[in-house]
Amino acid sequence: MKVTIVGCSGSFPGPDSPASCYLVEAEGFRLLLDLGSGSLGALQRHIDLYDVDAICLSHLHADHCLDICGYHVVRTYGPAAPYPRIPVYAPADAPRRLAAAYGMPEEPGLETAFEFRPLSPGRFTVGPFEVTAGLVNHPVEAYGFRVSHGGRTLAYSGDTGECAELVKLADGADLMLCEASFVEGPDLIPGLHMTGRQAAEHAAKAKAGRLVLTHLVPWNDSARVLEEASCGAFGGPIELARSGAVYDLT
Ligand SMILES: [Zn+2]
Ligand SMILES: [Zn+2]
Numbered sequence: 001m002k003v004t005i006v007g008c009s010g011s012f013p014g015p016d017s018p019a020s021c022y023l024v025e026a027e028g029f030r031l032l033l034d035l036g037s038g039s040l041g042a043l044q045r046h047i048d049l050y051d052v053d054a055i056c057l058s059h060l061h062a063d064h065c066l067d068i069c070g071y072h073v074v075r076t077y078g079p080a081a082p083y084p085r086i087p088v089y090a091p092a093d094a095p096r097r098l099a100a101a102y103g104m105p106e107e108p109g110l111e112t113a114f115e116f117r118p119l120s121p122g123r124f125t126v127g128p129f130e131v132t133a134g135l136v137n138h139p140v141e142a143y144g145f146r147v148s149h150g151g152r153t154l155a156y157s158g159d160t161g162e163c164a165e166l167v168k169l170a171d172g173a174d175l176m177l178c179e180a181s182f183v184e185g186p187d188l189i190p191g192l193h194m195t196g197r198q199a200a201e202h203a204a205k206a207k208a209g210r211l212v213l214t215h216l217v218p219w220n221d222s223a224r225v226l227e228e229a230s231c232g233a234f235g236g237p238i239e240l241a242r243s244g245a246v247y248d249l250t
Contacts, residue, residue, distance in 0.1 A: 001150060001250065003247040009243075013038035014218035017242070017243035019064070020034040033058065056089045058145065060140065085113060086113075088117065089117050134165040134168060135165060138159045144160060153175075155176045156177045157194075162194060166202050178213060184197060193215070200230070
């Protein structure tokens, strides 16, 4: 399984990265975890625009899903259109919400390009991957994902505050992509996002192999986020996500 960080900027695109988008590949199958603001552009550095086989959307905040609108244009009007519909696993409200974001009537909405499949907690198969979705701690319906293939596992937090379910999703994962949107301070908002320290605590509890801090907010000092994570209980390697970074989990 190969994991490419397409976008890792938190809540909005930054100067060096789009918002959330991760490309997971195995056996020629290409799965996207999130397709946030700006990520459709950077995605084209890594794969052909038409080669996406499936998409999982962690939740319906703009920085995780909004480039679905642009991608509908690609698959509906591209040179060899129409391209086959691809599955989009997302919260049940996605068809209505994303059609509204595009400015399209609910019928047919974006269904001409995408086959929306409502997420619920549990395990399902996407191409060669076994995916587990778990509800995480965010103000809207939001999922974290565990993606396994060939005995190796990726865990992705999506957006979440401290969350026992995330520890389960990341149990023994080779690579944990965990959000670290906040820096430590007296007024941390609960149930929204985590700091580097909290991300490291979750990775330690899950006994993950490697921690990559993501959803990095441009106004934060990312060196401080890394430092706060490094002071925590996690003994494995920790690094900051970077658009274009590739992890080979084989
Ligand atoms: Zn976000
Ligand atoms: Zn969010």
